[in-house]
Amino acid sequence: MPTPEDLAPLVPAMTAWRQDLHRHPELGFEERRTAAFVAETLRGFGIEVAEGIARTGVVGTVRGRPGNRAIAxxxxxxxxxxxxxxGLAYASxxxxxxxxxxxxxxxxxxLGAAHWLARHRDRFAGTVHLVFQPxxxxxxxxxxxxxEGLLDRxxxxxxxxxxxxxGLLLGTIAVPKGPVLASSDTWEVSFRGAGTHGAKPHLGTDAALAAAQFVTALQAIASREVDPLGTAVVSVGHIAAGDAAAPNVIPAQVFLKGTARALDEAVRSHVETRIAEIAHAVAALHRLQAEPRYIRRLSPTVNHATQAAMMVRAAQACAGPAMTRDDHPPITAGEDFSEFLARIPGAYAWLGTGxxxxxxxxxxxxxxxFNDAALAHGAAFWCSLVETELA
Ligand SMILES: [Zn+2]
Ligand SMILES: [Zn+2]
Known part of the structure; x- marks a missing residue:
């Protein structure tokens, strides 16, 4: 199996590519320079390239020995x-x-893995699609x-x-069992009362008091309703009400917005339901109206067992057993890799850069x-994964 030492000759090139990309960052769906660079570099390796998938996405296809199987x-x-x-020389x-x-x-x-694979097509049977996602x-x-048909094409x-x-030791490959990353959803709640003079609260209904109780009550979802060994996060990220120039006015409306995270769909649905129920209950308590809204953005990223095991085997062959972990705990950040895992088998691993x-x-x-010392480790792991799965 290819090791980081085998990929060492490519480190100067990978470092130059990485630092050039670092100097020219582009936001999502605007990665035009990046995508053009990726496509041109892949073509330079003799790899077939498809461009313009999801605007700036690029797919390179490397065919090995004859074989029916394909991975991405x-x-x-x-x-x-x-x-x-x-303050780096190659800073943005x-x-x-x-x-x-x-x-x-x-x-x-x-790209480093692409270079290796294109020159070692005899070492695997089947097809590798290199997906550069915007x-x-x-x-x-x-x-x-x-x-746009990625999985059909x-x-x-x-x-x-x-x-x-x-924070994970440099060169470690850590493959979580099951959940890797959380769902990442956005919620919003508006409390609508009757604004009034700050000195005459009894003449209105106080949306600020309702909002304050709502923020506190929300925390019971994670601490009292979800299994302590499970995971839920409900965070308030934004509160807007009133006018700083009018502290003697009780605002008619308070708007709150935040994020919700969970590692499985049952907890995710519970959080969604309870945010709305708590908003309505607090509103009823204070004789005003609540308008909750929950926006499902990303599902939890959950590894498929067979593919996670494949990654572990590849890591053991490439990085060695001491640098391979098959027990990495989930992280409550989100990842849209979950979109792929909801449709086809796959797995996701961490590369230590600590x-x-x-x-x-x-x-x-x-x-x-990004720690350039990790480039050879990551590229070698990709190549080992190809040789493990498409043996
Ligand atoms: Zn990020
Ligand atoms: Zn990221």
Whole structure:
């Protein structure tokens, strides 16, 4: 199986690609420069390329020895609407745009794997589709790729995803059993009362008091209603009411918005139902109206057992048993890779980038920078996965 040492000759090229992508971050569905670079690089390796799937998505196809089976390897390409504060020589050249989740590294690693696979077609039987996905960060690029026929045009037996993970020892491959990442939904509630003079509360109905009780009552969902060994998160992210210039006015309306997370569909549905019930109950208590709204965005990302086991086997062959974990706990962030796993078998793993020589903090912070020392590990793991599954 290919090891990180085998991929070492490609590290200078992967590092250059990664740092160039880092310098030119693009938001979801706007990855035009990135997609053109990916397509041109793949063609340079002699790989068939399809462009324009979900606007900026790219699929490269590598055929090995004759074989009926096919798998997909997915990398995301988009950046975040943040301003970088790393001060690096290759820091973002665009204010308000930043690769703060390491998708520049994911793209570079899959290109590195593409280079290897294109030159070692005799080492696997069947077809590998390299899926460069746009808009993972909150815009749902995976769903758009599926809606535009990705899985029909490029039928596969399984799809795999890989994401960098700070804090996990560099080079570790960690494959969760079952749930990997949570559902990620948005909820909104408006409380509508009768505004009144702040000195005469009895002449109106107080939406601010209702909202305050609602925020407190919400926390009973996770702490009192969901199994303590299960997982639910309900967070309030935004509260808007009244006018700072009018503190002596009780506002007629309070608007709240937040996020809800769960690791399985039953808990997710419970949270959805209870946010609405609690909103209506609190509104009734205070003689006013509630208008709750729940927007389902991302389903939980849950690994399929056979494909997770395949990733573990590939990791043991590539990284070695000591650097392979098959017990990584789930994380309450969300991922639109769940769109693929809802339709076809697949699995998702973490690539450790934790390294005292490269303190990067957690994803989505302005000092984040993908650890280039992980490039060979990720690319080698992809190649090993291909050789394991398409033996
Ligand atoms: Zn992210
Ligand atoms: Zn990410």
């Amino acid at each position: 390897l997915r990398a995301d390409m988009d950046a975040l609407a943040m301003t970088e504060a790393t 050249a665009t204010p308000g745009r930043m690769h703060a989740c390491g998708h520049d590294g994911h793209t570079a690693m899959l 808009a993972e960060e909150s815009l749902g690029g995976a769903r758009v790729m599926v809606e 490029f039928p596969v037996d399984a799809i795999y995803g890989l994401h960098n993970l700070p 390294d005292p020589a490269h303190p990067e903090g957690w994803h989505h912070n302005p000092h984040f920078d």
